[in-house]
Amino acid sequence: MRIVFAGTPEFAVPTLRVLLASPHPVVAVYTQPDRPAGRGRKLRASPVKELALEHGIPVEQPLTLKTAEAQATLASYAPDLMVVVAYGLILPQTVLDLPRHGCVNVHASLLPRWRGAAPIQRAILAGDAETGVTLMRMEAGLDTGPMLAKVACPIGTADTAADLHDRLEALGGDLLGAQLEALLRDAVSAETQDDSRATYAAKLDKAEAELDWTRPATELLRHVNAFNPWPVAQSGFRGQVLRIWRATVVPGQGEPGTVLSAGRDGVDVACGRECLRLLEVQLPGGRRISAADFGNSQNPQGERLAPVGA
Numbered sequence: 001m002r003i004v005f006a007g008t009p010e011f012a013v014p015t016l017r018v019l020l021a022s023p024h025p026v027v028a029v030y031t032q033p034d035r036p037a038g039r040g041r042k043l044r045a046s047p048v049k050e051l052a053l054e055h056g057i058p059v060e061q062p063l064t065l066k067t068a069e070a071q072a073t074l075a076s077y078a079p080d081l082m083v084v085v086a087y088g089l090i091l092p093q094t095v096l097d098l099p100r101h102g103c104v105n106v107h108a109s110l111l112p113r114w115r116g117a118a119p120i121q122r123a124i125l126a127g128d129a130e131t132g133v134t135l136m137r138m139e140a141g142l143d144t145g146p147m148l149a150k151v152a153c154p155i156g157t158a159d160t161a162a163d164l165h166d167r168l169e170a171l172g173g174d175l176l177g178a179q180l181e182a183l184l185r186d187a188v189s190a191e192t193q194d195d196s197r198a199t200y201a202a203k204l205d206k207a208e209a210e211l212d213w214t215r216p217a218t219e220l221l222r223h224v225n226a227f228n229p230w231p232v233a234q235s236g237f238r239g240q241v242l243r244i245w246r247a248t249v250v251p252g253q254g255e256p257g258t259v260l261s262a263g264r265d266g267v268d269v270a271c272g273r274e275c276l277r278l279l280e281v282q283l284p285g286g287r288r289i290s291a292a293d294f295g296n297s298q299n300p301q302g303e304r305l306a307p308v309g310a
Contacts (some may be wrong), residue, residue, distance in 0.1 A: 106134075136193075
């Protein structure tokens with residue numbers, strides 16, 4: 001069976017590795033065009049492209065799959081199955097109809113909850129107790145296709161988006177691997193999604209990273225966790241942006257935004273309810289440091305953290 005893989009970020013790499021280890025040839029890999037990255041803004045290949053090139057697999061990087069030329073190129077690979085993981089391009093119906101066994105997608109949520117671009121972060125922000133990975137058959141709607149298999153994953157109170165990303169990418173590869181042979185025999189039963197239970201995982205916006213200290217500490221902790229590694233929760237400190245990488249909730253009461261204590265355990269900031277203990281922070285131009293080191297060097301006790309620019 002001939003497989004075409006479409007994916008771009010690191011999240012897609014474990015699934016591609018599973019396919020490369022299968023007896024079925026990956027005849028082409030589709031990924032996003034190289035993008036400028038780093039301080040020099042040099043073009044950088046996606047993690048998926050790098051892995052494909054290591055294995056000598058043809059790589060296609062069209063700006064769109066809606067043109068007749070792009071569709072003809074895909075058809076020339078005569079795919080039996082197309083596997084899509086965080087590709088970043090919309091697949092038109094013509095493309096969805098091309099592979100003999102259709103197109104399947106590995107999505108980082110327990111559908112129909114969290115359809116869309118940022119399911120990992122939205123699950124954390126919402127305070128969900130669990131998330132997971134869903135293997136679904138693709139159709140024209142946004143993550144609306146019938147579900148073929150699922151695997152769940154608990155969300156701990158200390159789990160960041162980076163932590164969860166790493167666990168889910170591995171689960172996604174395992175899930176696809178477990179279902180691959182059945183997919184190629186058309187032997188997987190499908191479950192229609194209940195649209196009434198669907199939620200939308202909107203793309204993250206940098207403006208969301210600003211912490212509102214009048215909110216409960218448990219809510220702010222979810223923001224810290226969800227925005228690690230991007231865009232990173234932040235607040236204003238002495239006219240600078242203080243980025244908050246890790247935190248936890250502790251008892252305490254005070255005027256929201258006030259630093260109640262700063263010691264070896266961290267920096268405690270009063271919230272609308274309880275306190276957020278900062279554990280790892282970063283000032284502009286500096287590296288990530290423990291909040292204990294930040295407290296020793298800055299002596300912030302009694303000061304107020306305010307909106308950036310206030």
